[in-house]
Amino acid sequence: MAKQTATRGFRLHIGLYGRRNVGKSSLVNALTRQDVAIVSDTPGTTTDPVSKPMELQPIGPVVLIDTAGLDDSGDLGSLRMQRTRAMLDRCELVLLVTVAGVWGDEEAKLLHELKQRQVPMIVVFNQMDQGQPAAELVKSLEQQDVVCVATSATTSQGVDNLRQTIIDVAMAEKQEAPPLVRDLVPAGETCVLVVPIDKEAPVGRIILPQVNAIRDLLDGDACCVVVKETQLAAALENMRKKPALVVTDSQAFAEVDALIPADVPLTGFSVLMARHRGQFETQVAGAQAIANLRPGDRVLVAESCTHHPVQDDIGRVKLPRWLNKRVGGQLLFDTVQGHDFPEDLSPYKLVVHCGGCTMNRQEIHSRLGHCSRASVPATNYGLAIAFCLGIFERALAPFETSGMLS
Ligand SMILES: Nc1nc2c(ncn2[C@@H]2O[C@H](COP(=O)(O)OP(=O)(O)OP(=O)(O)O)[C@@H](O)[C@H]2O)c(=O)[nH]1
Ligand SMILES: [Mg+2]
Incomplete structure (x- = not known):
């Protein structure tokens, strides 16, 4: 069930990187216990990256990404390399696959890059049936806090140990991510989730950040009331005690802000997502940079999903309208969708990202890192909208009390 419902953004992305012929595809088959990747x-x-979703309890849904060998040569090879490298932005854990006796520049460069990007990794010495890695190499890697594992994809030796090591490394990382909302609502208290059902809402379901907020509140033993903005007043009327928190879709911020009493904490789903996905303070500062925008400045709007834009689309119509109003003139907007993101950010004074429910933590981190290296402030829809509408402080107050913001 979880396999069907977890979309790509909530699957842990595990990339297998290494030279050609070391057994990356064979390891994908051994880990999944299926013949999914072509081996020869x-x-x-392997030419283009191939993704294979699987369940890895207790982590839950993961996707193994088999990539082309790093030492692929020729013109086509360099094209493949670009794809393989672009995929690195999405990997939250990398298995650096090698075999005894070949460790060289290729591996050292990748190791260095993963460290710089702060992507957790496991060095896998495959083909252990053919030989063991040099003890000095393993020792030197372990001294650098790199976890090393030996496997044989053909005999399955060490594969269970590799599976467990993946779980251990991933669980340690997971614990570092702040919860979505649970910590803001004490057990037994009520959180009201405001979910407008408008033209942009998908048919027959509610979107992932909302589903995840419900689950997170249930995990925290909180009570959860889900309403459309049109029933919010009725819901509050029905409650004997004020809610501990109201969370709204950012597009209904103004309406909800006006409806709920000043002493009831309010925030937005994308504000929660900004905190959960990380680099919250960077994105808060990014929203504050709206105050420095001038008419004629160029803004990049980045949407992670490739939905077909609807009339009154949030990224193309509403957000630009709110930003123009706040700035007091016309800004210039460019929009990108999906995994496309410009290398050159120099034309931009601000990047505004959607909540990113289809992107994983690592990809958001990679993008924010890219923006910060280019000295371009970056924020997300919810924070930008709250700032434009003058409810920024209210939307951030719940996090100040919980000590998340200084
Ligand atoms: N002896 C031995 N052979 C292995 C092992 N793992 C893979 N091989 C063999 O090594 C060859 C390459 O395996 P692949 O899984 O295709 O290697 P790859 O890293 O995906 O290679 P590219 O896709 O070309 O980058 C195949 O002939 C495999 O059968 C292993 O653990 N031991
Ligand atoms: Mg392969």
Whole structure:
């Protein structure tokens, strides 16, 4: 069930990187216990990255990404390399696959890059049936806090240990992510979730951040009331005690802000997402940078999903309208969708990202890192909308009390 419902943004992305012919595809097959990836002794068998979703309890849904060998040569090879490298932005854990006796520049460069990006990794010495890695190399890697594992994809030796090591490394990382909302609502108290059902709402379901908020509140033993903005007043009327928190879709911020009493904490789903996905303070500062925008400045709006824009679309119509109003003139807007993101951010004074429910933590981190290296402030829809509408302080107050913001 979880396999069907978890979309890509909530699956842990595990990339297998290494030279050609070391057994990356064979390891994907061994880990999934299925023949999903093509294996052969011809170097360069895997060309484009191939994703294989699987369940890895207790982590839950993960996706294994088999990639082309890092030492792929020639013109086509360099194109493949670009794809393989772009995929690195999405990987939250990397298995650096190698075999005994070949460790060299290729591996050292990748190791260095993963460290710089702060992507957790496991070095896998595959083909252990053919030979063991040099003890000094393993020792030196372990001294750098790199976890090393030996496997044989053909005999399955060490594969269970690799599976467990993936779980251990991933669980340690998971614990570092702040919860979505649970910590803001004490057990037994009520949280009201305001979910407008408008033209942009998908048919027959509610979107992932909302579903995840419900689950997170249930996990925290809180009570959860889900209403449309049109029933919010009735819901409050029906409650004997004020809610501990109201969370709204950012597009209904103004309405909800006006409806609920000043002493009831209010925030938005995308504000929760900004905190949950990380680099919250960077994104808060990004929203504050709206105050420095001038008419004629260029703003990049980045949407992670590739939905077909509707009339009155949030990213193309409403957000630009709110930003123009706040700035007091016309800004210039560019929009990108999906995994496309410009290398050159120099034309932009601000990047505004959607809540990013289809993107994983690592990809958001990579993008924010890219913006910060280019000295371009970055924020997300909810924070930007709250800032434009003058309810920024109210939307952030719940996090100040919980000590998340200084
Ligand atoms: N002896 C031995 N052979 C292995 C092992 N793992 C893979 N092989 C063999 O090594 C060859 C390459 O395996 P692949 O899984 O295709 O390697 P790859 O890293 O995906 O290669 P590219 O896709 O070309 O980058 C195949 O002939 C495999 O059968 C292992 O643990 N031991
Ligand atoms: Mg392969």
